[in-house]
Amino acid sequence: MPIIAALFGALIAGLVYWIKYGNGMEHINNAVRDWRSARRRTASERQIGSAPLRSLRHPADAAGVLLELVARLRGVPTPEQEAAILVQMRGIVEPGDDLDKRMVVIRHAATLAPDAKAAIDALAPILRDSLDSSERSHFARMLQAVAEIHQGPTEAQERLIAQILRAIDEDR
Template sequence: MPILIAMAGALVTGLVYWIQYGHGLEHIDQSLRDWRTGRRRRASESAIRSSPLKALRHPADMAGLLMTLVAHQRGLLTPEQEAEILSQLRAVAEPGDDLDTRMVVIRHAADQAPDPDTAVRSLAPHLRDCLSRSERDHLSDMLWAVATVHQGPTMAQERFIEQVRRAIHEDR
C-alpha cells in the first residue's frame, strides 16, 4: 500500500512539474484547440458537401436525386437506369423543361451527397411539405421503377426505398 501511495505521489509531482516547468498548460491548450478546429473543419466539410442537396428546391429535382441514389445502391449509374429516371421525370416535369440540364444538376448533387441517409434526412421535410399523399405514393412507385431495372431490386435498394418511404410519410 505505501508503494502505491509513493507512486501516486511521484505521478502527481511529475504532473505538477510538467505543468509548471514543461509548459504543460500550453500543450493541453494546443491539443484542445486542435480538437476543436478538427471538429469545426469536419462540420464545415459536411455542410459544403451537402450544399448541393440544400440547393434543390423543385420536387422533381429531389425525386430525380432520390431515383439516382436508388440506382447508386446497385453500383454505378447505367444508361438503362438513367433512361428510366428520365422517363419518370418526364412524367412529372412541366412541358418544356430541359431534362438534360436537370439531370446534370441531379447527377452533381448525387455525387456530392455525403451518404444516402444524409440526402434522405435533408430532402424528406421539404418533400413532406410540398407533396400530397398521392404524390408521395407516386414518388415511391418511381423509386421502385428505377430499382426494377436490371432484374429487380437488390436488398440495399429495397432498404433505401423503404427508408425514403418512411421519411416522406412520417407525420410530425
C-alpha cells in the first residue's frame, strides 16, 4: 500500500511540475481550444449541409427529398428507384411543372442532408401544415412504394418511414 501511495504522490508531483514549469497549461488550453473548434466546425458543417433543406418551401419538394432519402437507405438509388420516385412525384406536382428541374433540386438537397433526422426536422413542418389526413395517407403509400423496390422495404427503411409519419402527424 505505501508503494501505491508513493507512486500516486510522484504522479501528482510530476503533474503539478509539468503544469507549473513545463507549459502544461498551454498544452491543456490548446487541447480544449481544438476540442471547442472541432465542435463548432461540426455544427457549422451540419448547418451548411441542412441549408438546402431549409430553403425548400413547396410540399412537393419536401416530399421528394424524403422519398429520395428512403431510397438512399439502400445505397446509391438505382434506376428502378429513381423511376419509382419520378412516378410518385408526377402524381403530386402541378401539370406543366418542370419535374426535371425539381428533381435536380431534390437530389441536391437529399445529397447534402447531414442525416435523415435533420431532413425530417426541416421538412416535416412543411408537410404537416400543408397535408390533410387523406394526403398524409397518400404520402405514406408513396413512401412504401419507393421502399418496396428490390424485394420489399428493409428494416431501416421501415423505421425511417415510421419516423417521417410520426413527425408529420405530430401536434394533430
